[in-house]
Amino acid sequence: MNNFTVEAIELTRLYGGREAVSNVSFTLSKGEVLGFLGPNGAGKSTTMKMLTGNLAPSNGSVKICGIDMMESPKEAKALIGYLPEMRPLYKELTVDEYLTVAARLHRVSSGNIKKAVEIAKERCGLGHMSKRLIENLSNGYQQRVGIAQAIIHSPMVVILDEPTVGLDPIQIRDIRALIRELGSDYSVIISTHILPEVEMVCDRVQIIDKGKLVFNGAIDVLKKQRVGNKLLIGMHNPPSVDAMLKIAGITEAEALAGGLMRVRFAEDATPAEAIVQAAVKNNWGLHQIAPDQTSLEDVFMQLTYQEQTEF
């Protein structure tokens, strides 16, 4: 008996012969936030639709807490809260009415509906919006109603498709905080194409490109790949590359424009102090030294680019 809340096994989806998603497998454990990352049209939404039973996979299967989505869809769907990319809101209803409908359809027992609605509203900061028509709410608040709808029945898995698209920075921050909070109670899957977002809220990340999974691992792995053992040094009189390589621990050096130099050092070495001493001694005119971070974007580009070169 394993504790996976979500198991996707070799999911494949064909659209008229073209593979929108091919052979995607992954698992998710309780209390994890999984970030689903990929450029536009990579198959993120298609995968999420298959996970929630909105789309039948051409091949492969989905299991939610061990329950097969194809065999017993009702039981499996009861364990999922889903917010699609386009918010499925009935705009003619008020927030309370809408959430009540959502609770009823998700089999919350009639005695607990009021309480469930209150809790969901409180978590999403909607308390003072109860009697407003959804139509009249701002974009950010509509998004919160969408999330409230997804968590109203305390599901095991919450799946949010691009939850921060089109929101202002403050709303984005609030929603990210909310997702983080949800992550402590539920398993959460979010999809996005904003990389820093993944770093901020996710424990694990999956990068999908052209329907294929190109990276699947803990966020720390991605971060490590990103930070690396690199220093960026700025000097007024830069020395030759060979001179730099003589300093103990440095394995690689590369001269850049504007007196900058990027050096790579061995795993256990800390050459910063030696570099500064050498710079002072040889009058290199050191004015800047800092760890060199590859942006997450670069890592992302690398990963998706590698995939392309395989063909």
Added chain:
Amino acid sequence: MIINVARKELKSVFASPMGWVILSLLMFAFGTYYLNGVNDYFAVMSGAMRPAERTGVTQFVAQTVYGLASFIMLFAVPLLSMRLISEERRSQTLPFLFSAPISLTEIVLGKFVGLVAFLSILIVFIALMLSTLNIWSDIDFGFIIANSIGLWLLVASFSALGLYFSSLTQQPVVAAILTFVALFALMILDRFFAGDPSNTLASLSLMRHFQSFSSGLIDSGDIAYFVLFITTFLTLTVRRLDADRLRG
């Protein structure tokens, strides 16, 4: 679960003025015909000398009102059924229902029950209105019950067809027009075969099966026709929605 979907539909209808306006306008039309029917009854009957020409007040008034009702529903039902699925498709709210733990059959039945429940309000009101005749005379309740059942089955068939056409398109207006044209064709089908009443195609006509009810007769053959009609279109709707899930 069917009830919960139906409740949601009813809530949507009454959340906007649409539902109330339709109810009141239709009741106004039926009320006017009822009033005219009562007035005409005295005018016509005072001229009818021979006993064979005389009909009861129930039949005279109710036939006018139910005749109008079956005709008006031809326009009203497409307008009400058009948004059931196409509107959800257009505003992308279908995933809300699809990802809830309810089956497609329950979704379709729920929407159908919701619409029929709304229209049933009208049928009950018409029956109540006609029953007020009983204050002044002794009316034939059996006739009203038979007509109510007939109208109810007719309206339910309209709704099932409307629901199906609504599931085919994203545009509510297109759904309404398609539903209206299809219903109209089915209604007047028997007119084309007036010379040959035994033709099989003629018996597909909805109006023909309503006729026995409107003369106060509850015929199990006609009930079976309506039930089959409703089942067919509800099944087609479920299959259409299932195709969404399979083909995307």
